[in-house]
Amino acid sequence: MAMWHVAHLVQRRRETATACTLVLAVDDWPGHVPGQHVDVRLTAPDGYQAERSYSISSAPDGNTVELTVQRVPDGEVSPYLIDVFSVGDPVEIRGPVGGWFVWRPTEPAPVLLVAGGSGIAPLMAMVRARRATGSGVPFRLIYSVRTDRDVYFADELRHRAADDQGLEISYVYTRQAPDGWPGQPHRIGPEDIRERGWPPEREPQCFVCGPTGLVEAVADSLVAVGHDAQRVKTERFGPTGG
Amino acid sequence: MTDQYIDGNMLAGPLREIFAVDLSAASEQCATCGSTRPFAALRVYSHAPGLVARCPDCEEVVLRLVRTPTSGWLDLRGAVFLRVPLPALAPPVL
Ligand SMILES: Cc1cc2nc3c(=O)[nH]c(=O)nc-3n(C[C@H](O)[C@H](O)[C@H](O)COP(=O)(O)OP(=O)(O)OC[C@H]3O[C@@H](n4cnc5c(N)ncnc54)[C@H](O)[C@@H]3O)c2cc1C
Ligand SMILES: [Zn+2]
Secondary structure, X not given: OOOEEEEEEEEEEEEEOOEEEEEEEEOXXXXXXXXXXXXXXXXXXXXXXXXXXXXXXXXOOOOEEEEEEEOOOOOOOHHXXXXXXXXXXEEEEXXXXXXXXXXXXXXXXXXXXXXXXXXXXXXXXXXXXXXXXXXXXXEEEEEEEOOHHHOOOHHHHHHHHHHOXXXXXXXXXXXXXXXXXXXXXXXXXXXXXXXXXXXXXHOOXXXXXXXXXXXXXXXXXXXXXXXXXXXXXXXXXXXXXX | OOOOOEEHHHHHHHHHOOOOOOHHHOEEEEOOOOOEEEHHHOEEEOOOXXXXXXXXXXXXXXXXXXXXXXXXXXXXXXXXXXEXXXXXXXXXXX
């Protein structure tokens, strides 16, 4: 069916020790809305196929699509994409798909983004699209990581926090906080949401993405703090990786 | 350990093989408990044979989708309706 496209790897960028960004060139790519994902299909020589979903981490940009993949150590697809899949190799992708977990630059409401680990991927597409379209919509990003070595897009986020007016970024460390960070390592909870998010009266759109456990906890916190569940959109990536 | 599930969002790709529209932007009403929600908010269990989507309120099965090499088998008995956003109808030409 026409929704499957053949994509070729043109570049690979390392994000952390366990994750990298794959830059794919896709013929006839119809474009995407920030927050959408694709399904990646691998076919073995014997015909066996495996399919997994990956969010698009790049802003819409011609025929290029970027996916940011975290290695699940005993996984079937992610170690292949990170270790074996090489520049020039083809892969099949279906999409873009998903019309719900998306941010459209024409929407005026302030935005709260909450990411855990690789859950930053679709939220990064939103942050990048905000800049690319010159949107002045205020954004707050709360990013939960184990340590500061686990931050994806670390350099870019540092620059954007300084240069993109109206974008505020804060981090929550679950294992080890860097020197000078106020507070102890902890899992993100209602306090973080209250202090670093928007007050419910601002009626922000909230996008929460990451491992299922984090998404549940954050979505519950948002509602507990007073946000309307209708404005809380979630994308669960699967089991919590520990 | 709690059950492992992901969002209805992930059904968008598999269902596009069957339907012409993006069902992740649609809403459904659960046949068991009557609650209505975005399709994307269903809980999808992807390690059963095929995909099983359950209602987050009553946990009953709303949809099952099994893909075989030559067909797609979609069981929607757990849903009363699907409401799909469509482009505005053009005004009648007088
Ligand atoms: C809509 C959507 C978007 C997604 N976007 C991204 C993305 O942008 N980047 C990304 O890295 N992943 C993303 N994922 C997760 C991705 O689809 C795969 O589930 C993940 O890469 C693992 O696949 P695998 O084949 O390597 O592991 P599998 O072979 O499927 O699993 C192997 C083992 O790891 C466990 N496991 C499975 N998934 C995870 C996980 N995510 N974390 C920890 N343990 C896991 C399983 O329970 C199993 O024990 C997304 C998922 C969805 C539904
Ligand atoms: Zn129900």
